[in-house]
Amino acid sequence: MDWxxxxxxxxxxxxxxxxxxxxxxxxxxxxxxxxEGRHCPRAKRGYSRDGKNGKLPIExxxxxxxxxxxxxxxxxxxxxxxxxxxxxxxxxxxxxxxxSKVVLVGDRGMLTEARIxxxxxxxxxxx
Numbered sequence: 001m002d003w004x005x006x007x008x009x010x011x012x013x014x015x016x017x018x019x020x021x022x023x024x025x026x027x028x029x030x031x032x033x034x035x036e037g038r039h040c041p042r043a044k045r046g047y048s049r050d051g052k053n054g055k056l057p058i059e060x061x062x063x064x065x066x067x068x069x070x071x072x073x074x075x076x077x078x079x080x081x082x083x084x085x086x087x088x089x090x091x092x093x094x095x096x097x098x099x100s101k102v103v104l105v106g107d108r109g110m111l112t113e114a115r116i117x118x119x120x121x122x123x124x125x126x127x
Contacts, residue, residue, distance in 0.1 A: 009096070012072040016097040025066040025103045028089050030082050030110070032057040046079035061085050063092065072096075082110040 004011075020026065034055035035043040043056035057078035063071050072092055076085055086106065093099045104111065 013096065015069075015071045019065040019067075019069050019071055020093075020097060020099060020102075022099055023101050023103075024099075025105060026071075026093065027064045027066070027068070027105045028061065028086070028110075029106065030059055030061045030076070030085055032059050032078065034058075035078075042075060042077050044078035046077075059085070061089060063089055082107070086110055 032046075034057045036055070037043075038056070040056070040058065042058045046057050046059075059076035059078060059080050061074045061076060063073070065071060074085070074088060074092070086104075090104070093102055093104075
């Protein structure tokens with residue numbers, strides 16, 4: 001895992017170059033796993049999608065191209081709400097992958113029109 005972690009950015013850059021282009025459709029989803037132990041710093045009390053109350057979850061975000069090919073992944077603390085992860089993904093798309101226009105597809109809890117308008121989540125407004 002250490003070997004992979006050291007190369008993650010470079011691997012994701014190559015995957016993005018191969019599988020994403022300006023104006024493409026990008027799918028994003030967040031899921032969680034729960035921990036049995038108590039020593040993982042990312043494991044925090046949060047919503048358990050699996051109904052494992054009392055277990056500490058960790059969140060994983062995954063960006064894929066329109067065919068479902070994984071391009072990038074990010075780990076979040078277990079108490080991170082879905083909508084708060086979207087900004088990080090927009091940053092990845094713009095800053096790391098150099099895309100200014102994409103169609104971002106996510107579930108309705110994370111990409112509602114009201115949330116987009118309220119947070120002004122647009123690629124051209126990212127840092």
